[in-house]
Amino acid sequence: VGTGVASMITCSIEGSILNMGYVIAGESVSSGFKLQNNSLLPIKFSVILDSLSSARAQGQQQLPQFLSSPAQRTEVVGTQNLNGQSVFSVAPVKGVMDPGKTQDFTVTFSPDHESLYFSDRLQVVLFEKKISHQILLKGAAREHMMFVEGGDPLDVPVESLMVIPVFDPKHREASSRPGPPSPEAEELRPILVALDYVQFDTDTPAPPATRELQVGCIRTTQPSPKKTVEFSLDSVTSLQHKGFSIEPSRGSVERGQTKTISISWVPPADFDPDHPLMVSALLQLRGDVKETYKVIFVAQVVTGP
Incomplete structure (x- = not known):
């Protein structure tokens, strides 16, 4: 049976x-x-x-x-x-x-x-x-009400036995000095976004390479004055000159919701296909605390089958 x-x-x-x-x-x-x-x-x-x-x-x-x-x-x-x-x-x-x-x-x-x-x-x-x-x-x-999902993995899928700070030693030294904290001493969480522009035919433009990031606001049972998470990405004009289109570059997310940041890339006219393009921008989230993510964009042209 x-x-x-x-x-x-x-x-x-x-x-x-x-x-x-x-x-x-x-x-x-x-x-x-x-x-x-x-x-x-x-x-x-x-x-x-x-x-x-x-x-x-x-x-x-x-x-x-x-x-x-x-x-x-x-x-x-x-x-x-x-x-x-x-x-x-x-x-x-x-x-x-x-x-x-x-x-x-x-x-x-x-x-x-x-x-x-x-x-x-x-x-x-x-x-x-x-x-x-x-x-x-x-x-x-x-620990806090915001999160960012997407990008390429930069760590292992389990915790190791030692906590490693994300910021580098010189930032850590600066933060230990007396006086007001330096903006550079803030911990930056890295996010890697790789984009492959697939070129099938040199005579026909290929569709843009696309990726997505998700910004979320976690629903909580604790009383909090903040009901939303606000986000903003800097260096948008500079990224546009390098072929990137990011929409939206700023906005807000309600509790229990997520918002999609759509990223697309088309190689600019002066792009060298032998050298991948690497640029970065800062993504700031403001909720119960402020968090800053360093988004690293790596874009390249690959030849289709």
Whole structure:
């Protein structure tokens, strides 16, 4: 019975990924999904998180993800809470689904510190032996109400064991001197945006190379005078002279919303195709604090097939 029933269970989550989005560290957010029993039999189920499974606890010690190659990374359990509590939880964890009935589940994401790499895997097990569904749980947490998504990865997908400051030593030295803080001492968070302009035919202009960044404002349960996140990108005129078009270059984002910054690039007339173009601009976000991102644009022309 257990072998034939798994295919008779349907799940409301498409793609087997439940992304909980961004949460303020120390707060929680919940999301639901449904399983439906389409068989003619009652089905006993249980829900197991990989982070809590005995098999993982008894497994052999493995290299940390940041020391292994991408091809070797099979671990789906990412960053976990520092307080020892599960960052993801699900209810109910067991029960019986009657024929034709639907079971509602609630997943709660409760991160206790800032990280972009919270993850776990939820497995639905039937009759204590047959796995019917596997759902990857993902989430991110920030100390402040704003975030920027997009660009190319500049770091590893887990935390290392040491905190490395983003700003360089001379900025750190300047910030330690007496007197008012220097604007240069502010921490700059880097974002890399690579654009490939694909040229198929030298006689016909190709469409612009395009990328996107997402600026978001996280919904919070804490009282705050700031209801929006404002953003602005500098050096827009200089970027336009180098073939870039960025829209919008400034704006505001309401709580719980995101806004897309569309970036396109067409090589200017004086562009040397043998040398990729690299320019940067500062993206400022103002919410409960001010954050500055250094957006590094790397553009090149590539020949199509």
